[in-house]
Amino acid sequence: MSSFAQTTVTGTITDIDNNPLFGVEVYASDLHRGTITDEHGRYELTNLPNGSVKLSFSYLGFQTLTKKLNITGKPLVVNILLKESIYTIDEVIISTPFNKLQSENVMKVERMTAAALKRTGAPTLINGLASISGVSQISTGASIGKPVIRGLSGNRVLVYAQGVRLENQQFGDEHGLGISDEGIESIEVIKGPASLLYGSDALGGVIYINPEKFATANQSSFLFGQRYFSNTLGSNTSLGYKKSTDRWKFLARATANNHSDYKVPSGEKVTNTRFREQDFKLGLGYNSTNYSSEIRYNFNGSLLGITEGIGAQSNYTTPMEPYQQIDNHIFSMHNHFFFGNSKLDVDLGYLYNDRNEFEEEHGHDDHDDHDDDEDHDEHDEDHEGPALRMKLKTFNYNIKYHLARFSNEVDVIFGLQGMHQTNKNFGEELLIPDAKINDVGMFGTVNYSWNSSSIQAGIRFDNRSLMTEYHEVVHETEVHVFEALDKDYNSFTASLGYKFAPFKNTTIRINAATGFRAPNLAELTSNGVHHGTNRFELGNANLETEKNIQADLAIEYQTEHLELFVNAFHNTLNDYIYLSPTGAVEDGAPVYNYTQNNAKLYGGEIGFHLHPHPVDWLHLQSSYEMVIGKQSNGDYLPLIPANIIKNTLRTEFDIKNWLQNGYATLSLNSTFTQKNVSQFETNTSSYNLVDLGFGGAISLGELKFNGSLSITNLLDTNYINHLSRLKSDGILNSGRNIVLGVNFNI
Structure with missing residues (x-):
């Protein structure tokens, strides 16, 4: 019966002065799901699996924090204190096998967000x-x-x-x-x-x-x-x-x-x-x-x-x-x-x-x-089959x-x-x-x-x-x-x-x-x-x-x-x-x-x-x-x-x-x-x-x-x-x- 327990993790996220932080992202990469904190800094994640689960806590202007939780079927309260960080946002690296923060990773991996990519003005991904x-x-x-x-x-x-x-x-x-x-x-x-x-x-x-x-x-x-x-x-x-x-x-x-x-x-x-x-693109996710x-x-x-x-x-x-x-x-x-x-x-x-x-x-x-449109029509009518098709x-x-x-x-x-x-x-x-x-x-x-x-x-x-x-x-x-x-x-x-x-x-x-x-x-x-x-x-x-x-x-x-x-x-x-x-x-x-x-x-x-x-x-x-x-x-x-x-x-x-x-x-x-x-x-x-x-x-x-x-x-x-x-x-x-x-x- 414990395998079907409704395990819940809740908590409050604050800064070093104990002020609640609104909009902090709490994310479990293994589960492809997450939540954000409310105006009181509170968050809640339900239906977590028993065993070891890694959560990351990230917020603009603060150091990203990861925490491994040992889920046993009982509710957990995990309060988090985030420290300000002016120069960097530490990110969880997905491409390496242990999904650690960049600062914890043995391999040096370059990371670029989609927002930063678009700011380059490039017409294509490459x-x-x-x-x-x-x-x-x-x-x-x-x-x-x-x-x-x-x-x-x-x-x-x-x-x-x-x-x-x-x-x-x-x-x-x-x-x-x-x-x-x-x-x-x-x-x-x-x-x-x-x-x-x-x-x-x-x-x-x-x-x-x-x-x-x-x-x-x-x-x-x-x-x-x-x-x-x-x-x-x-x-x-x-x-x-x-x-x-x-x-x-x-x-x-x-x-x-x-x-x-x-x-x-x-x-x-x-x-x-x-x-x-x-x-x-289509995506569908499910977690129990x-x-x-x-x-x-x-x-x-x-x-x-x-x-x-x-x-x-x-x-x-x-x-x-x-x-x-x-x-x-x-x-x-x-x-x-x-x-x-x-x-x-x-x-x-x-x-x-x-x-x-x-x-x-x-x-x-x-x-x-x-x-x-006219050019497209002419193009469709004129061309024959492809010379090369694989x-x-x-x-x-x-x-x-x-x-x-x-x-x-x-x-x-x-x-x-x-x-x-x-x-x-x-x-x-x-x-x-x-x-x-x-x-x-x-x-x-x-x-x-x-x-x-x-x-x-x-x-x-x-x-x-x-x-x-x-x-x-x-x-x-x-x-x-x-x-x-x-x-x-x-x-x-x-x-x-x-x-x-x-x-x-x-x-x-x-x-x-x-x-x-x-x-x-x-x-x-x-x-x-x-x-x-x-x-x-x-x-x-x-x-x-x-x-x-x-x-x-x-x-x-x-x-x-x-x-x-x-x-x-x-x-x-x-x-x-x-x-x-x-x-x-x-x-x-x-x-x-x-x-x-x-x-x-x-x-x-x-x-x-x-x-x-x-x-x-x-x-x-x-x-x-x-x-x-x-x-x-x-x-x-x-x-x-x-x-x-x-x-x-x-x-x-x-x-x-x-x-x-x-x-x-x-x-x-x-x-x-x-x-x-x-x-x-x-x-x-x-x-x-x-x-x-x-x-x-x-x-x-x-x-x-x-x-x-x-x-x-x-x-x-x-x-x-x-x-x-x-x-x-x-x-x-x-x-x-x-x-x-x-x-x-x-």
């Missing part, structure tokens, strides 16, 4: 991610971007969305993540090998996208957001609804994102960089006294133009041919079973990626006397058992992860053959904490089996053959980390980890022109598994008004896979083949955050980021971001009763000349970009909303990012962009 220290993007215009973590990209960076591994043909540079920046709570970035936690493809790091939370218990709300982008004449509109009871939770969100061609500083538009995106479950579904459909340079000028948002149509479906289910002090997590995911490329021209024109279906699972505690200092987790994937071709062209992939991995990890120190260690074994089908593709007079393959790849990985505080206000984190990556289908099997890169690519069926060892050192010094940090890393890669030009030409394109060589990357980030007394509302932040990548023969690696200095001056203020939690920012980002280039790259010149931002919570009588205004590239500077895929054509990056946004929560 554009905003590039503002995180150590993260950049390989871009094609404003719509397409692939994440780069400390110089590693493509299949070396793993993306998680809704708690499941994102699979969307990520080997290709010419399409983006397929994830909207609406309907997310925050983003966490693990910089360095995370194969222990996530398996193959996490060799370079992980981007973990946390979905938005459900409404607090017994609350409901309507959400509306609108953003306007001047450079692309773009519009992002989002509508949402949330409702929660003590046991059930529901949310829904629909988003439409439309942009015309982006404009360079000269005023010309880069033809067919336009894109359209529709996104729909010994079980919690969360089901989410996300559909993302996008039309992405593929530019061939600056040509016809228009304001259309419907892409011309060539273009891509990509539909992503993500279904996830997260279950938590509580057994006293132990817990079982079962996460299941199903993903369906339908990728279509339309390449032929059919007399489509871009006359200015047609509106968008359907990728992926089922993955992640099972973790948290052992009953040996003591309050020791946490132990054993896990089983896997993936079953099929790829099918339906178009005339082939990039990769029909294939089946099966992954299975087993791991164990332990965390031991005492005083202000922690040690975390783990070991893992993985197996990947890959089978492809035989194909012959006739192209004019040539026959391109895709041989059938049957491959198996195995790997052990391990990690060891130590966090300690040798001096007052100082924290040092030392981590060493190994990672691995099995060759992807493109690297093994390519045999034809890859139109997105204008290369004839030849695969190599004899490629070995990539393996690396990375050492990280993170030093932080924090006082009430100053924060200093130094992050350094050295990454040794064995059998690094890369494309190399052969000098031959086939089907009118230069031939590149996949080969391997040992390599290394090293560098880091250094910076400070100053908020001097007594002007605590003033913040000055500055950081320097550096990455160098070389092969063992001395040649530089391709697609390594240039060194950059980022400076931001931010003020925080209130204006009477009509603007609360206001902010204003001025940023100067100085990118250095990139001279360390590979054999098929060219140098990239330095440049400086100035950005402005302003916003806050606005009250106009009974009308309340959050408003923001940001201006990127304020001075309309001519520049080309080294990782822009349009660099070889001399096409500039985007000019000035004014972004106006409003968000209502009713």
